[in-house]
Structures are given as C-alpha cells and as structure tokens.
Amino acid sequence: MQSLLQSRRTGTSMVFTLEDHQKEEGLLKEAIHRAVQCAQMAPNHKRTEPFSFLQIMNSSSSADQVAEIAYQVAARTRSVPVARKKKEKWSQIPAFLVTLVHKNQKAVLSDSSSGGSSSSSSRSDTVDEISDGTFEPLPYAPPETERQLEDYASASAAIQNVLLSLHADGIATKWATGPVICTPAFRKLVHAKPTDRIAGLIMVGGMDSTQFDSDKMEQITAARRRRRRDVDGDVLQSLLP
Amino acid sequence: MQSLLQSRRTGTSMVFTLEDHQKEEGLLKEAIHRAVQCAQMAPNHKRTEPFSFLQIMNSSSSADQVAEIAYQVAARTRSVPVARKKKEKWSQIPAFLVTLVHKNQKAVLSDSSSGGSSSSSSRSDTVDEISDGTFEPLPYAPPETERQLEDYASASAAIQNVLLSLHADGIATKWATGPVICTPAFRKLVHAKPTDRIAGLIMVGGMDSTQFDSDKMEQITAARRRRRRDVDGDVLQSLLP
Numbered sequence: 001m002q003s004l005l006q007s008r009r010t011g012t013s014m015v016f017t018l019e020d021h022q023k024e025e026g027l028l029k030e031a032i033h034r035a036v037q038c039a040q041m042a043p044n045h046k047r048t049e050p051f052s053f054l055q056i057m058n059s060s061s062s063a064d065q066v067a068e069i070a071y072q073v074a075a076r077t078r079s080v081p082v083a084r085k086k087k088e089k090w091s092q093i094p095a096f097l098v099t100l101v102h103k104n105q106k107a108v109l110s111d112s113s114s115g116g117s118s119s120s121s122s123r124s125d126t127v128d129e130i131s132d133g134t135f136e137p138l139p140y141a142p143p144e145t146e147r148q149l150e151d152y153a154s155a156s157a158a159i160q161n162v163l164l165s166l167h168a169d170g171i172a173t174k175w176a177t178g179p180v181i182c183t184p185a186f187r188k189l190v191h192a193k194p195t196d197r198i199a200g201l202i203m204v205g206g207m208d209s210t211q212f213d214s215d216k217m218e219q220i221t222a223a224r225r226r227r228r229r230d231v232d233g234d235v236l237q238s239l240l241p
Numbered sequence: 242m243q244s245l246l247q248s249r250r251t252g253t254s255m256v257f258t259l260e261d262h263q264k265e266e267g268l269l270k271e272a273i274h275r276a277v278q279c280a281q282m283a284p285n286h287k288r289t290e291p292f293s294f295l296q297i298m299n300s301s302s303s304a305d306q307v308a309e310i311a312y313q314v315a316a317r318t319r320s321v322p323v324a325r326k327k328k329e330k331w332s333q334i335p336a337f338l339v340t341l342v343h344k345n346q347k348a349v350l351s352d353s354s355s356g357g358s359s360s361s362s363s364r365s366d367t368v369d370e371i372s373d374g375t376f377e378p379l380p381y382a383p384p385e386t387e388r389q390l391e392d393y394a395s396a397s398a399a400i401q402n403v404l405l406s407l408h409a410d411g412i413a414t415k416w417a418t419g420p421v422i423c424t425p426a427f428r429k430l431v432h433a434k435p436t437d438r439i440a441g442l443i444m445v446g447g448m449d450s451t452q453f454d455s456d457k458m459e460q461i462t463a464a465r466r467r468r469r470r471d472v473d474g475d476v477l478q479s480l481l482p
Contacts, residue, residue: 001242001245001405001406001409002275002278002279002406002409004242005279005282005402005405005406006278006279006282007282008282010284032477033472033477034243036472036476036477037243037247037472038243038246038247039476040472040476041246041247041248041249042401043251043401043404043416045418051476052475052476052477052478053476053477053478054477054478054479054480055477055478055479055480056479056480057479060480062480098480140386140387140390142383142384142385142390143383143384143390144383145381146381146418149381149383149384149393150418152390152393152394152397153393153394153397153400153440153441154397156393156394156395156397156398156401157397157398157400157401159394159398160283160284160397160398160401160402161246161401163284164242164246164405165242165243165246168242168243175284177286177387177391189480190480199394200394234293235277235280235281235292235293235294236273236274236277236293236294236295236296237293237294237295237296238295238296238297238298239295239296239297239301239303239339239430239431
C-alpha cells in the first residue's frame with residue numbers, strides 16, 4: 001500500500017498505448033468506475049456527501065468541446081500556434097473526469113445561523129448569468145462557510161482516492177486546475193450549477209509508463225524527495241516528545 | 242489497493258490494545274513516520290509544498306493540554322460532567338497529528354497581482370494578537386486566494402494519504418475539525434503562525450478493530466453504501482457518451 005501511495009506521480013505522456021482503441025476505452029471506463037467507487041469512500045464531515053464526478057470520454061463531442069475551450073483560453077493570452085498545439089495535446093487525452101463540489105443547502109443554512117460569512121455569495125450565484133466573456137476565467141470566489149471549505153476538503157480527499165485507484169490500475173492521471181475550468185464555457189459544458197465549485201479536471205491517461213520503467217521511476221522519486229523538504233524536521237515535527 | 246481504499250473508516254474506539262504501552266508507542270511512531278512520507282507524495286499545485294504535520298504522543302504534556310482545551314471548549318456550551326467525559330475520552334487517544342497549511346508568501350504575491358481577494362486578511366493576520374477568549378473558537382476565515390485554496394486541497398490529499406497509510410498498518414484514525422482547533426489556545430499550543438490554517442486534527446488510534454472483524458466491517462460498508470448515493474447516476478455521470 002505505502003509503495004503505491006508513494007509511487008504515484010502526475011502523468012506527463014497521456015496516450016493510448018494499446019492498439020485496440022475501443023477495447024482500451026472499455027478498460028478505462030471500468031477503471032474509472034472503480035476509482036469513483038473509491039472516491040465515494042473518502043471521509044466527509046457531517047455526512048454531506050458533497051461531490052460528484054462527470055466522465056468525458058475522448059470519443060465524445062464533449063471532449064472536442066473541452067479541447068476547443070482549452071484552445072480559446074490559450075489564444076486569449078498566447079499566440080495562435082501555441083494555442084493550436086495545446087488543442088492538439090488536449091485532443092489526445094483518453095478521458096477527463098470533472099469533480100464538482102455541490103453546495104449543501106441544509107449545511108449552508110445551519111452555518112449561516114452561526115454567523116458564517118456570505119459576503120461573496122452574490123458573485124457565485126450570478127456566474128451563469130454572464131453572457132459575454134465565455135472564455136474569460138471568472139475571478140476567484142472563496143468558500144463562503146466553514147462547511148463549504150470542509151466539503152471541498154472531502155472532494156480533495158476523494159480526488160486523491162481516484163488518482164490512487166487509477167494508479168493501482170496502471171493508468172496515468174493529472175489533477176489540473178487552471179483557467180479552463182474557471183470559464184463560463186466550461187461550466188456550461190459540464191452543467192455546473194451557479195453554486196457548484198469545480199475542484200478539478202482530472203486528465204486520465206492510458207498506460208502509466210512509470211509503472212513499467214523502474215529506473216525512470218526511481219530517478220523521479222529521488223528528484224522529488226530532494227526537492228521536497230525532509231520528513232523529519234520540516235514536514236513532521238514532534239511537540240514535547 | 243482498491244479494497245484498502247474502500248475499507249478505510251473513521252475510527253470509533255481509539256484505545257491501546259497491546260499490553261506493552263511503550264512498545265506500542267514505538268510502533269505507532271514508526272507508522273506515523275511512514276504515513277507522513279506518503280503524505281509528502283500527495284500532488285500539489287505549482288510545487289508549493291504547503292503543509293506540515295505536528296505529532297503529539299499520548300505520553301506528552303502537550304497531549305494533556307489538548308485534552309484540557311477539549312474540556313474547556315466543551316464546558317463553554319455543555320455541562321461540566323459532559324466536558325469531563327470528553328476530556329477523559331481525549332486523554333485516551335494514543336496520538337494526534339496536527340496538519341498545518343502554510344501561507345506561501347511568493348504565491349500569495351503573484352496571486353494578489355492577478356486580483357485575488359484579500360478582504361479577510363486582517364482577521365487571520367491578527368489571530369495571535371487576541372488575548373482574551375482563549376477557548377473561544379475564532380470565526381471562519383476563507384482562503385484568500387485561489388493558490389491558498391489549492392494549497393488546502395493539497396493538504397487534504399496529503400491527509401487522505403496519512404489515513405490510508407495508517408489504515409494499511411492496521412491503525413484507526415479520525416480526521417477531526419470542529420471548535421477545538423479553532424481556539425487561540427490550540428493555535429498557541431501548536432505554534433501556528435497567524436497565517437497558518439489548521440486543516441485538521443488527526444486522532445491516531447491503536448489497532449483498527451474493523452480490520453479484525455470482517456462481519457462488522459461488512460455491515461458498516463453495506464450501511465454506508467446504502468446511505469451514500471449510487472456511483473452510477475448520482476456520483477458518476479457521463480457527458481455525451
């Protein structure tokens with residue numbers, strides 16, 4: 001277990017490696033199903049069950065739209081060739097999983113009565129009313145209450161379970177955030193309610209090449225450990241042992 | 242792997258089950274060390290490495306102070322016998338792990354320049370200046386920027402790795418939040434900087450009894466699955482398959 005927890009890395013080359021495209025997609029769907037079953041078992045405070053996942057397979061028109069949004073967002077700040085390259089790259093990704101965190105109305109009500117902040121509610125409640133700026137990322141809106149922040153924590157733990165389950169199945173993943181998921185176009189595509197937060201776009205790859213190249217794997221892990229701080233001292237400290 | 246991901250549950254009876262107290266603490270420390278190594282490998286956006294863990298063993302005076310804070314917080318709103326019972330319960334917990342999320346100054350600066358909200362910074366920056374209300378939970382302060390929210394997501398994924406690693410070692414855990422960690426007294430005890438967020442207090446138990454009672458385990462899992470929504474439909478949906 002610990003070796004799997006420690007060996008998972010963000011995927012870099014997300015391509016199908018099996019020849020039979022349809023067969024691979026079937027396997028991928030099964031693996032995604034197992035991963036979401038694992039996500040469901042992540043801890044959640046007060047049993048709010050706050051998250052859901054949306055699956056977008058490469059062969060769908062929705063996947064084409066995701067790549068198009070990535071293109072439009074890149075074209076806003078980068079050159080057209082750079083944006084085209086990005087679209088081409090995103091078009092190769094075998095599957096996406098979108099993680100939505102839902103606003104628990106009951107929980108929000110009980111939080112409000114205990115004095116939770118709600119100063120920014122007007123912003124997130126009008127997200128879908130914006131008609132222009134389809135490809136312009138919306139500004140950051142913080143979780144309004146402690147409950148909403150904890151629901152986001154639960155979704156993050158659930159995403160980690162998804163990544164680990166897919167890794168155990170030898171499938172590469174990348175938990176992406178960034179401007180694409182913040183656009184009205186993307187929110188519209190995934191039918192996000194104005195009160196939903198998109199916690200991430202999980203890129204789901206084909207075979208996880210790191211699992212089949214132990215030398216490369218060891219290099220990556222060693223480099224990461226060097227870059228990261230020490231467990232004893234910086235990351236794990238004792239209080240009055 | 243998937244069976245471990247799906248079988249982890251929040252612990253309920255956190256007691257030492259081995260007779261040799263010192264030996265158990267040694268094993269527990271080793272398991273905690275392994276767990277934090279796994280935490281370190283959780284994904285983090287922009288390599289901010291934003292979290293750290295603080296270990297409080299049952300035998301320390303710091304653990305006594307945690308139990309005392311739990312007592313004082315309970316006594317504010319509940320009866321003294323109820324608060325005493327809570328203190329007694331917390332005094333039995335073999336170890337605590339406190340998860341701190343640090344504010345990345347560099348990241349905050351770059352976020353501010355892109356228009357991040359900072360309306361609530363005055364609150365969190367003055368946490369440690371509060372001299373009275375030592376046992377009064379501080380009000381909710383949202384993450385001020387997208388980067389801070391993503392650092393909290395990384396810490397949440399790291400906590401999930403800690404829970405899973407300890408579960409793989411047969412040790413019960415509970416990821417607690419609640420009023421205790423929001424008090425100035427607790428923040429002072431764990432040396433939290435005014436800009437640190439405490440993402441959770443992880444109660445680390447002795448043996449995980451659910452691992453050794455498969456009948457009970459199956460009952461719990463079945464009940465949880467009934468309570469939770471279906472993977473197909475509510476939790477996992479397809480977009481234009």
